[in-house]
Amino acid sequence: MRDDQHQFLTLLGQLPARLTAEQAAWVLNCQPHDIPALVAAKLIKPLGNPPANGIKFFATTDLLEAVKDRNWLVRVSSTIYQHWHAKNARQKSSGGRPVELAPLAD
Numbered sequence: 001m002r003d004d005q006h007q008f009l010t011l012l013g014q015l016p017a018r019l020t021a022e023q024a025a026w027v028l029n030c031q032p033h034d035i036p037a038l039v040a041a042k043l044i045k046p047l048g049n050p051p052a053n054g055i056k057f058f059a060t061t062d063l064l065e066a067v068k069d070r071n072w073l074v075r076v077s078s079t080i081y082q083h084w085h086a087k088n089a090r091q092k093s094s095g096g097r098p099v100e101l102a103p104l105a106d
Contacts, residue, residue: 018057037083
């Protein structure tokens, strides 16, 4: 968050109505790269119908309400653990090398 945004929100005394993936990660105390796994598991839902490669926004009220539910938090934590366990296992099975993409045809 930029300094001017932070100052404005401090004066306003509340969070913005829509949060970016990075800001949603701050609220959930996770990393921004964990957000797509949570969306895929349908634990959080972006506002509207954003394109797959578009910027996604999340409703602040939905997130703040959800974080009060301990069972939901357990599901979030488990989803993140499982996501990274599976990703690391895939990388380990490829010999620790990043997966190489086929060269583009001219």
